[in-house]
Amino acid sequence: MYHPRELYPSLGSGYRLGPPQPGADSSFSPALAEGYHRYPDLDTPKLDCFLSGIETAPRTLAAPPPLPPLPPALGAEPPPPAPEALHSLPGVNLSLENRELWKEFNSVGTEMIITKAGRRMFPACRVSVTGLDPEARYLFLLDVVPVDGARYRWQGRRWEPSGKAEPRLPDRVYIHPDSPATGAHWMRQPVSFHRVKLTNSTLDPHGHVRPRLGPRDEGWGWGQGEESLLFLPSQLILHSMHKYQPRIHLVRAAQLCSQHWGGVASFRFPETTFISVTAYQNPRITQLKIAANPFAKGFRENGRNCKRERDARVKRKLRGPEPVATAAYGSGDAPGGPCDSTLGGDVRESDPEQAPAPREAAPAQAPPCGGPSAEAYLLHPAAFHGAPSHLPTRNPSFPEAPDSGRPAPYSAAFLELQPGPAGSGYPAAAPPASFASHFLQGGPFPLPYPGAGAYLDVGSKPMY
């Protein structure tokens, strides 16, 4: 965890997390102000944008919010890792497990392929978490938000802004299939989001709301009397040639559909920014992907599908029928061990230190991959919708040249979710109106912030 002074040096040493100054904004909720005092030593910078979809305007801030630096310019030397967090889960910390790999990609300028069918991220986001309550249950979420309001183009040697960003696509969040699980479960081994896919298709079938077919056992995370709807955000929708930043959210909630959130922690790692593309632009990225991704083993220098071999096959094909494959193409030709993509998805075979801890099978109470875990997005969408919606229009001063290294304005709305009274983890405020229907219409989220305690009414029973 980094001190805000390290993250926002321009703010000077006087900066600290705190409530708005009295009189600066009369609309500031007393309950929320109280929430700021709840953790006077919570010295983590607030993740800008998070929950801005709930709070329609940054009116809870008296003074202009701090402006976190943008992720490092692609192709430039990355600054020291600085995970940024907004949270009301004191003591909870996240670290990027495969940071070295991410840094290696980031030093070149990470690109992520997006396809209509959906393409996995490589490297994947793999984090380890500490500081959770071993007995409490949490949800792990991942979303990807635009970094700025620009469209990019590859100029032969570097990425450069090239016009205004496309209109925003429907926001989605990927919910880790183990969710909800106990803190002990999450802390037992790294948490990998390697199954999440990126797509540029708004018509893909992996996000439809449909009747739920699974069991309603409470252990699966289903509450009583919930709507039988299931949302499957296994794919996140992105625009090509845009710069994005993955974010990881940790939500304390006993069930996916619990109306009570005991707290939220949100993290982003600057080295995980990437530009979405439909075809790789930077050949160095291609080489890195081939070298690091087990599924691309066939394209390595000693692989049968490497360029040299492919060219040779083409020549042979032109000359006549290809002879029977030689022993040189035997199974022992390929380097490395078994593909670990189902474990971590991004482990360099040549780097044993990057090997993930063996993951246990999903606990009995965990929902199947892509199953009921998705409903949290349906039922708590506003909490997942951060800054992206306003970025293209609210950051006119984004630097023209990303390689300039100059920090850019990033966002605006900061909120904290607070536990209920007496540290019960329960919200104190009455729930606002349900916003699920609003979400289904795909519109913005003008509903008011639920107030301290993050009491979100989704029509289910409290779990705590």
Next chain:
DNA sequence: TCTGCTTCCACATTTGAAAAGC
């Protein structure tokens, strides 16, 4: 019409999980 950029698709290969066989 031409050019350049971006997207799409078929391809060959590898991997892991599931099914089948012993």
Next chain:
DNA sequence: AGCTTTTCAAATGTGGAAGCAG
């Protein structure tokens, strides 16, 4: 029941064709 082999779906980047805008 347990092990081995086979099958299949899903994953990868490549390269060329198609689509689009200027």
